[in-house]
Each structure stands twice: as C-alpha cells, then as structure tokens.
Amino acid sequence: MKQRTRTGSDTRIKTRKGTRAILAAGAVVVLATTLSGCLLPSTKPPVAPPSPRNTYGLDDPTGYPSDTYSPSPSPTRETFNPDGRADVRGSSCDFSNSLRQFTYTVRVTNPSLSESYSYDIAVNWMKAKPADGKAYGLHERSIVVRPGDTETYTAKYTVNQSSIGRFWYTCRITRAHKTRY
Template sequence: MRTGTAGRGGTRRAGRAAAATALVLVTAATASGCLLPQRHPVVLPPSPSATPSDGYGTSGPSEEPTYSTSPAEETYDPDGRDDVSGRNCDFSSSLRQFTYTVSITNPSTTDSFSYDMAVNWMKAKPADGKAYGLHQRSIVVGPGDTETYTAKYTVNQSSIGHFWYTCQITRAHKTRM
C-alpha cells in the first residue's frame, strides 16, 4: 500500500502507514476479542441425580431410584398416654357426677388403635391416693383421627360436703387393630 510519491521517502511513508494500519487493526482485533484465545463454555452431562431445579432439565440420562416395595412398619409404644389429653375436670353436686373431657389423637398414619382408657377422680386434699371414682372405656381411633368423649362417674351417696378432687388419666393402653 503506497501513498504519495514514488521513491525512498514514499516507501518509508508507505511502510510507516502500513505499520500504523497494522497496529490499528491488531489493537481493534484485540479489543474485540478476535486475536485472543477463544474460551468456550464447558457443558457437562447431567449427573444421575440431576433435577429440573439444578439447571440440567429432565432430558439427560438418569437412574431411577429404588424403593422398598413395602413401607417399614411404624413402631408404637403400647402406653398411649402421650396420645391422650384431658380438660374440664368437673363435679356437679346437683347430679352428684364427676365429668372429664378426654381427647385421644392417634399419631399413626396407617394403623387404627384400640385405647383401653381409665380415668380416676382422686382426692386432692389431702392427696392420700384415695379415688372418689373410676371410669373405664375402650375406644377405637383411626389413623390420624381424634376422638373426644366425656368420662363420667356418679357418686352413690346423697349428700356430699365440701371436698377437693383432681382428674387423672391413669391408663391409656393401646393395641394395634
């Protein structure tokens, strides 16, 4: 690429112009990334445990997880008092009757249980271990269900003076049905 007049000066000028043009081209190419080594993203195949949420999608090869054909049997404690709660411990002097509301919640998701219940109305002052009354009942509760009932005991004497009492769930034995 020559410009200007022929001869030595023109050649030099042309050489300088060519070198300057080449320098401009190299600078432009370098700035645009043409002469730099190209970096290509590395795409790895999805791992066997890849899920759609990890960016691999579901189109890659995958291994099917293995599951037991029968679920493990739930274990249970035959003492079901942890499954039972009580409220409204009361005595009606006109009916001469103790009452106590009992709720039983079966924590199992698969099994029904029969709960053999015992509720005692105990002497509170002095707390000498004497029971005023006892209520017993068996009740079946389905998986995940709650059954509520009112335990009752009627006192056989016609006049009852002032006394202190408390309600206690003394037994909640559970048996798988």
C-alpha cells in the first residue's frame, strides 16, 4: 500500500475540510441534546408514565383495561330501623275547652324510595306542670305510607270530664313502630 502526503495548498484544503467536519459533528451533537431536552429547559410538563391500572392485563379474561371494567355492585336492601320516630313529626298541640278535646297534627314521611311501611303510632297528652309522668289521654293509630310519600292526620283525644280547670299539658309521640308493608 502506498501513502501519499500532500503539501502546500493541499494542506489548507485538508484543514478546511476537517474544520467543516468538526462543525458539522458539533451541530449534530447540539441538535441531539436539544431534542432530548438536555441543553434547553423543557417547556412541556413531564408526562407521567401510565399507571398499571390503565394497561391491559394479561391475566384479565375480559380483555378490557382494568380501569374501565368493574363489575356492578350487587343490589342491597336499604337499612331498616323499626323505630320510626325519626320519620314522624308532630305540630299544633292544642286543647279545645268547648269540645273538651286534645288535638295534635302528626306528619309521617317514608324516607324509602322502594318500600312501603306501616307505622304504629301512639300520641300522649302529658301533664306539663308539674311534669310528673301522668297522661291526660292517649291516641293510637296505624298508617301505611308509600315509598317517598308523606301522610298527615290529626290525632284526637276527648276528655270525659264535664268541666276542666286550668292545667298545663304537652303533646308527645311516644311510639312509632315501623314494619315493612
């Protein structure tokens, strides 16, 4: 093999070509580092790798991504509490001297949207001063309320005495037993 050496003007050409090659290689390095985000700060937020939930599971027989497929929950019955006093409200506790009658407006609201309930309700008109636990009268009634409905009625109790003096009284719902109807 023969080698030739260049002299004179050939050396300048060789140097110029070498400089171009170095500049071209440098431009490639700058371009590569810029594109990879090493030289210039990234203007885009970093992208999080996909979570395992967003991938198709090899052991998933459905073939659906695990985050889009979930079996529907089994239907459950509503919580049932036989003490229905929370569903019953009373208002307008009154006594009529002319009729010798206690009255109390009772409002029953069924909170269930799927079941009817029967309410066994007891209203007592109690002695208020002194509050010694004595009852003047008792009214009992059963009422069926459909899902989501409200029923209102007036509880009444008539006193058997012909004349009643001044007295203090209060109305109280003492029982509201609830059963499925």
